[in-house]
Amino acid sequence: MIVGAALTETFEHWLLPSPGLVPRGSKAIGEEELQRIEATSAALRHWDDRWRLGIRRKAVLGQLAEVSEIAEEVRSPTDQARLFLVMGELSKISGAMAYDEGEHSAAQKYYTLSLRAFHQAGPEHRLYGVGVLADLARQMLDLQRPQEALELSRIALDSAQAHETPPSVLSMLRTREGWCYAQMGRAKSYHRSVSQAEELIGSGNGRDVPEWACGFDHAELAGVVGARYRDLAAIEKDPSIRRKQAERSAGYISRALELRPSSKVRNRAFDLIGLGRTYLVLGEPVEAARVVGEAASLESRLGSGRVRRRLGDWYAEAAAYNRTSSVAQLREQVSHTLLRESSNTEERA
Known part of the structure; x- marks a missing residue:
């Protein structure tokens, strides 16, 4: 590369x-x-x-x-x-x-x-x-x-x-920019980009949106922003700020799930896994297992490598809560999914 x-x-x-x-x-x-x-x-x-x-x-x-x-x-x-x-x-x-x-x-x-x-x-x-x-x-x-x-x-x-350029396209690009800042831990820059993205997506003026960008709507914006708040929370040292960012994450992702049409199965899977990872940051492992369990049931219908990789992220992060029975049971289930994917990858290689 x-x-x-x-x-x-x-x-x-x-x-x-x-x-x-x-x-x-x-x-x-x-x-x-x-x-x-x-x-x-x-x-x-x-x-x-x-x-x-x-x-x-x-x-x-x-x-x-x-x-x-x-x-x-x-x-x-x-x-x-x-x-x-x-x-x-x-x-x-x-x-x-x-x-x-x-x-x-x-x-x-x-x-x-x-x-x-x-x-x-x-x-x-x-x-x-x-x-x-x-x-x-x-x-x-x-x-x-x-x-x-x-x-x-x-x-x-x-x-x-x-x-x-249609505002929705610019909004999507601002979320990419904000994602970069979140991964760098630059919270203020992230908030600025998110604010611009939210303002842009709300200012549609009837311009034709290219087909590749039609999927970026209020639901997608909420899902992306929520996931990035979780990223910031995961690296935050101050417990009060960490909890506030995680709560914002849960709020945004929950809104994304409310707005998603049922046909957007893969997007829903990403949202559910993201919400489950946020619940881990909030110290709510039972809720984490509940929502990720729903995502795991969707994975078998999708066959998406990215969905499996996100399940792998939750699997690793949930190890600290393995004494919670619902978490332990789901991690066992997810381990079989990840093992199956690892076997398929070796066969392709």
Whole structure:
């Protein structure tokens, strides 16, 4: 993986103007064929979570290879731009799938390819690239590298603010920035970013929101903010401040659960695990086991690597309360889930 200064220098090029398309091919592509390619990509993006990840990922990569080959042969700049847009989206989907499975090097490779494709597609598609930068920042946060994540978030914000960007997108980017500050333990900077994010998401003005950002709503904002308050509480030395931050965390995550539609199963799982980890900080292990038990029952339906990793976080943090029977029973159950995932990972390797 690329980390450190090399990472941010690589993606600062995103702020530079696109060199423009220089078609090398000699073939034309019909409108019907273009629409088929775009429709197939949209179907892959919305593929239901009930399908096994491996099969779904092979389908995305196969479509990506096909579109890349066609783009090399097409002579029309307009058609080529549409194909680059599809390539960018398929690469982003592939990156997200690799990231979910914890394959960070592969995820970064596909995210980088996605950013390049969106750049080639033209300046009118710049917001798509902003979304990829936000995903890259989230990946760095998952790897406990908040400084790199902060630099990527700032590049994304610079790009977004240079164009007419919907407030909800800017709000999402502010939560990424706040996440970085929380991981660094910079509470005041975190509060400032959260305040900006909450103000922005409440000031929607009817601008079109790109599809990749439609999932960022009041529920998502509450869930992210609540989880970051827990992060701050976990490293706080002052008991009174620690409890206040944990209580804020529980309040925000509970609100997220109230606002989430039932169809957002994975988001609910993250919220429940986050709330369970917050209850541990508050010294309420029985409540922690209750809500995480609900999340554990959802995990078997999802097959999400990220959900399993968050369950692993709770499993480790709950060890101090293993004398509580409900915690001990749930940790035993979760241990089988984690053991199963470890076995699957070894088989893939």
